[in-house]
Amino acid sequence: MTLALALEQLLNGIQLGVMLFLMAAGLTLIFGVMGLINLAHGSLYMVGAFACAAVAAWTGSFWIGLVASLIAAAAAGAIVELVVVRRLYDRDHLDQVLATFALILIFSEGTRWLFGSFPLYLDIPPLLQGAVSLPGGAEYPVYRFAIIAVGAAVALGLYFLISRTRLGMRIRAGESDREMIGALGVDIRTLYTVVFALGSALAGLAGAMVGALQSVQVGMGEPVLILAFVVIVIGGIGSIKGALLGALLVGIVDTLGRLLLPQIVGLFMPLAQAGPIGGAIASMLIYVVMALILAVKPRGLFPAAHG
Amino acid sequence: MPMLNRENLVNLALAILLIAVPLIANGLGQPFYITLATRVAILALAATGLNLALGLGGLVSFGHAAFFGLGGYVAGILAAHNFSGEPVIFGLGGTNQMWVIWVVSILVSGIVGLAIGAISLRTSGVYFIMITLAFAQMVYYFAISWPAYGGQDGLSILVRNQFPGISTMRPLSFFFVCYVILILGIGLFALIRASRFGAALQASRQNEVRVATVGIRPFRIRLTAFVISAMLTGIAGALFADLNRFVSPSMLSWQMSGELIVLIILGGTGRLFGPLAGAALYVVFEYALGGMTERWQFFLGLILLLVVLFARGGLIGLLAGKAKHG
Numbered sequence: 001m002t003l004a005l006a007l008e009q010l011l012n013g014i015q016l017g018v019m020l021f022l023m024a025a026g027l028t029l030i031f032g033v034m035g036l037i038n039l040a041h042g043s044l045y046m047v048g049a050f051a052c053a054a055v056a057a058w059t060g061s062f063w064i065g066l067v068a069s070l071i072a073a074a075a076a077g078a079i080v081e082l083v084v085v086r087r088l089y090d091r092d093h094l095d096q097v098l099a100t101f102a103l104i105l106i107f108s109e110g111t112r113w114l115f116g117s118f119p120l121y122l123d124i125p126p127l128l129q130g131a132v133s134l135p136g137g138a139e140y141p142v143y144r145f146a147i148i149a150v151g152a153a154v155a156l157g158l159y160f161l162i163s164r165t166r167l168g169m170r171i172r173a174g175e176s177d178r179e180m181i182g183a184l185g186v187d188i189r190t191l192y193t194v195v196f197a198l199g200s201a202l203a204g205l206a207g208a209m210v211g212a213l214q215s216v217q218v219g220m221g222e223p224v225l226i227l228a229f230v231v232i233v234i235g236g237i238g239s240i241k242g243a244l245l246g247a248l249l250v251g252i253v254d255t256l257g258r259l260l261l262p263q264i265v266g267l268f269m270p271l272a273q274a275g276p277i278g279g280a281i282a283s284m285l286i287y288v289v290m291a292l293i294l295a296v297k298p299r300g301l302f303p304a305a306h307g
Numbered sequence: 308m309p310m311l312n313r314e315n316l317v318n319l320a321l322a323i324l325l326i327a328v329p330l331i332a333n334g335l336g337q338p339f340y341i342t343l344a345t346r347v348a349i350l351a352l353a354a355t356g357l358n359l360a361l362g363l364g365g366l367v368s369f370g371h372a373a374f375f376g377l378g379g380y381v382a383g384i385l386a387a388h389n390f391s392g393e394p395v396i397f398g399l400g401g402t403n404q405m406w407v408i409w410v411v412s413i414l415v416s417g418i419v420g421l422a423i424g425a426i427s428l429r430t431s432g433v434y435f436i437m438i439t440l441a442f443a444q445m446v447y448y449f450a451i452s453w454p455a456y457g458g459q460d461g462l463s464i465l466v467r468n469q470f471p472g473i474s475t476m477r478p479l480s481f482f483f484v485c486y487v488i489l490i491l492g493i494g495l496f497a498l499i500r501a502s503r504f505g506a507a508l509q510a511s512r513q514n515e516v517r518v519a520t521v522g523i524r525p526f527r528i529r530l531t532a533f534v535i536s537a538m539l540t541g542i543a544g545a546l547f548a549d550l551n552r553f554v555s556p557s558m559l560s561w562q563m564s565g566e567l568i569v570l571i572i573l574g575g576t577g578r579l580f581g582p583l584a585g586a587a588l589y590v591v592f593e594y595a596l597g598g599m600t601e602r603w604q605f606f607l608g609l610i611l612l613l614v615v616l617f618a619r620g621g622l623i624g625l626l627a628g629k630a631k632h633g
């Protein structure tokens with residue numbers, strides 16, 4: 001194995017991590033502020049991808065598609081919050097799981113209804129096509145670098161939003177004592193809708209960006225959703241910092257595990273068997289990591305104050 | 308001693324209905340409906356297993372598909388080895404005897420349930436939901452990436468496994484096998500619910516601190532319940548594989564875990580016959596809506612949403628009124 005390959009896979013791991021962060025940030029924010037477990041977050045990711053692909057195909061511009069994905073996902077999130085999710089804040093987690101599971105069925109089947117069963121394809125915009133040379137001689141696609149950059153920008157932006165703005169102050173206040181900020185005259189219902197739409201927009205952004213790397217299809221959101229759950233469980237539910245570190249950890253461990261484990265297993269047995277066995281272990285690796293972390297810290301690496 | 312109250316009457320009616328449908332279908336020469344009824348019985352058994360953890364213990368496991376699928380794979384793998392004649396492990400061969408398969412699937416899902424439970428039960432609430440989901444995904448991805456038993460494509464069972472004295476390939480005979488196991492499973496649930504152990508389990512759902520104060524460790528009670536729950540769901544998985552004569556990773560998928568929870572809620576959480584009522588309702592929905600529109604899952608989603616938001620007692624709650632105790 002060369003250094004170039006290792007570097008390339010490390011970058012792939014970071015890119016996967018960044019994408020997971022966009023999902024996990026929304027999930028953990030929604031749980032932190034409203035105490036809601038939202039299975040339909042993967043559907044909002046799908047909505048973003050479909051909106052981007054459809055609008056980009058229609059207008060010929062990826063960028064208009066990207067804006068459309070943000071708007072569509074935020075709007076879908078706001079509608080879902082106003083119509084359904086709002087009724088679930090006082091319910092137990094079981095009801096939340098079931099209602100948002102029902103939302104997945106509705107979103108998936110509804111999308112299939114609108115767009116048909118065939119996947120859509122989304123091209124990488126001309127500006128971000130091509131590749132950069134890495135030290136060691138490998139080429140790395142510009143587009144994947146762009147995803148990493150967007151993720152870093154979102155992380156910084158969220159940090160600024162939450163620690164420096166009035167909205168962020170209200171979000172933090174909502175996390176620590178929601179009755180109190182209601183009593184202080186903050187319109188808590190609007191705040192909830194805004195937080196839900198914000199988290200949805202982040203999921204939609206992730207979906208749109210990944211849409212250009214894979215095909216855009218129904219059911220694309222749930223595998224990512226489950227990885228995002230692993231991320232926030234590792235990071236500590238409710239903690240944005242935990243979501244960022246957890247996402248990078250999961251992204252890098254998963255990617256490098258798939259690269260390295262077959263070779264490590266190959267040291268002990270013939271290569272023909274090592275490939276499948278290593279691959280099978282690699283596909284479970286992040287769950288093993290999660291189990292190990294929880295065995296030591298049951299509330300994740302950065303436990304939030306409550307939850 | 309069971310009393311003749313409304314819930315028991317509803318339960319009795321459900322049990323009789325489930326056995327009447329395949330008998331009538333058999334008389335009319337409609338084996339398809341026997342298969343539907345068998346499906347109801349097996350799904351109800353799987354959900355009865357989950358109901359033990361979820362309904363009595365308040366442990367919202369979003370990963371019971373792992374046990375359902377493991378049971379299915381035990382049936383598939385043992386049957387495949389019986390066919391090929393190669394040993395499975397340690398020189399032990401496969402089998403086509405259902406009762407051996409049941410014992411093995413109970414053991415396998417129990418052991419895996421012990422491992423998953425021991426880690427997951429260190430957490431609670433939302434963490435527990437997500438961790439059980441993640442562990443089930445782990446088993447799912449393992450099944451997909453392990454090529455020996457079909458990987459993504461699944462594994463066919465060429466001939467349905469045997470049970471001494473019964474011709475299992477006859478739909479009605481196989482239905483009776485499943486029905487008897489379902490009734491035994493529901494009986495076990497009732498026994499556990501009425502036992503001291505069941506009281507401790509329900510108490511640790513209602514007030515963990517009090518249970519600990521009287522000297523019972525909630526962790527052990529919950530772990531035991533989780534393992535029994537996994538075993539029941541595992542044997543249902545073995546039956547499900549034999550019904551379809553096919554097992555695939557979809558039995559292990561998170562959608563399956565979700566469906567099992569949905570069955571319980573549609574029927575009524577923690578109710579003795581809730582899983583059966585829910586499974587019957589679900590299969591009827593699937594069949595009736597699926598006959599009318601390809602998009603039946605859309606409408607299933609809507610119905611489920613309405614049940615969760617507005618009709619929390621489920622079908623049993625609707626028919627028999629509120630549960631007498633929480």
